[in-house]
Amino acid sequence: MSKTDAKNFVVEPNGTIGVLGGGQLGRMLATAAAELGLKTIIYCPEDKAPAFDVASDHIVASYTDETALKKLAAAADAITYEFENVPVEAVNFLTANGAIVRPGAKALSMAQDRLFEKEFVNKIGAATAAFHPVDDLAALKTGLEKVGRPAILKTRRLGYDGKGQTRITADDADLSTAFEKAIEFAWAEVGAAPSILEGFVPFTCEISIIGARGADGDVKLYDPAENVHKSGILATSSVPAKVSDETADKARAVARKMLDELDYVGVIGVEFFVLESGDVIVNEYAPRVHNSGHWTQNACAVSQFEQHIRAVAGWPLGDPARHSNAVMENLIGDDVHQWRTLAAEPQTCVHLYGKRDARAGRKMGHVTRLKTR
Ligand code: AMP
Numbered sequence: 001m002s003k004t005d006a007k008n009f010v011v012e013p014n015g016t017i018g019v020l021g022g023g024q025l026g027r028m029l030a031t032a033a034a035e036l037g038l039k040t041i042i043y044c045p046e047d048k049a050p051a052f053d054v055a056s057d058h059i060v061a062s063y064t065d066e067t068a069l070k071k072l073a074a075a076a077d078a079i080t081y082e083f084e085n086v087p088v089e090a091v092n093f094l095t096a097n098g099a100i101v102r103p104g105a106k107a108l109s110m111a112q113d114r115l116f117e118k119e120f121v122n123k124i125g126a127a128t129a130a131f132h133p134v135d136d137l138a139a140l141k142t143g144l145e146k147v148g149r150p151a152i153l154k155t156r157r158l159g160y161d162g163k164g165q166t167r168i169t170a171d172d173a174d175l176s177t178a179f180e181k182a183i184e185f186a187w188a189e190v191g192a193a194p195s196i197l198e199g200f201v202p203f204t205c206e207i208s209i210i211g212a213r214g215a216d217g218d219v220k221l222y223d224p225a226e227n228v229h230k231s232g233i234l235a236t237s238s239v240p241a242k243v244s245d246e247t248a249d250k251a252r253a254v255a256r257k258m259l260d261e262l263d264y265v266g267v268i269g270v271e272f273f274v275l276e277s278g279d280v281i282v283n284e285y286a287p288r289v290h291n292s293g294h295w296t297q298n299a300c301a302v303s304q305f306e307q308h309i310r311a312v313a314g315w316p317l318g319d320p321a322r323h324s325n326a327v328m329e330n331l332i333g334d335d336v337h338q339w340r341t342l343a344a345e346p347q348t349c350v351h352l353y354g355k356r357d358a359r360a361g362r363k364m365g366h367v368t369r370l371k372t373r
Pocket of ligand 1: 129152198199200201202203206229232283284
């Protein structure tokens, strides 16, 4: 099939999927692709990456290396990304060089900027926390009048796992210190730190929807997972989430709308705050497979990783139905040293990422405990 018909392009078995990013998500995508008879080529700047162990091939190069990107475009039938901070320019360059990249640059660029992301969510009729763009201390003060306190100041770009953000409490008098703290991270990364101030959402719980849209526009949504974060990092995801059917349907409707509006192809993770009233507020979305969807590997016939590969390859999407209740727990830092005990637990599926150093805060693996309904 010709790549000029990008919308209908199908990667046949034995074809190759290129993946930008070589972390654990790339590793699990590569494993899922192999199960479908597809090869993967991983592209990332690190010379040792978790995905290399299980992929068919890899390219070590920066995301701005045009020669290496051309090599990827030539080697892969379709390309995806597992990391939302891949520069949009890399995706545009690949597309300009004849590659099919799914999802495309639009979903990626919007997800990279918290301001654009929130404006998009509001535009499609879904709620976000109150927000105000902050480029200097004066704007922070105006923003606090608008969104109230407590509030959270986040860098617009390059924040993840609770990094690049700081809380401003009700009686925080020293605004300049809070501001400095928040911009420090982004200054180190990019040398400038446009930020966004968000009103604090008094949520009763956090949920996420893992959804997928095929190249043919078919949408499949997994059950919402209930997520607990510790120090800004996901600790557990449980299904079923303890929310009403109405709340689950509201979240599903938002995820579906986002997928359609973005003309998305692939898996998306949409995070929500649930209010006392049962209404949902979008926190953020990730244009990729998502940590809160890892439970699908063991509790569904088709995991989020296989689903994403199916979508990227232009295959029919799989059934997202859940055959078990489950609790996924991340193994962070030293948690991974419990592998022997975990491996002996009944109904517990152990997934380790092959990372050598168990540094504090580093995601080393996860376990999914299946629970009989
Ligand atoms: P984020 O990096 O934006 O996903 O934030 C990490 C975690 O911080 C979220 O999962 C929430 O637990 C908490 N958080 C972030 N933004 C807000 C908010 N506006 N109101 C309340 N909690 C928040």
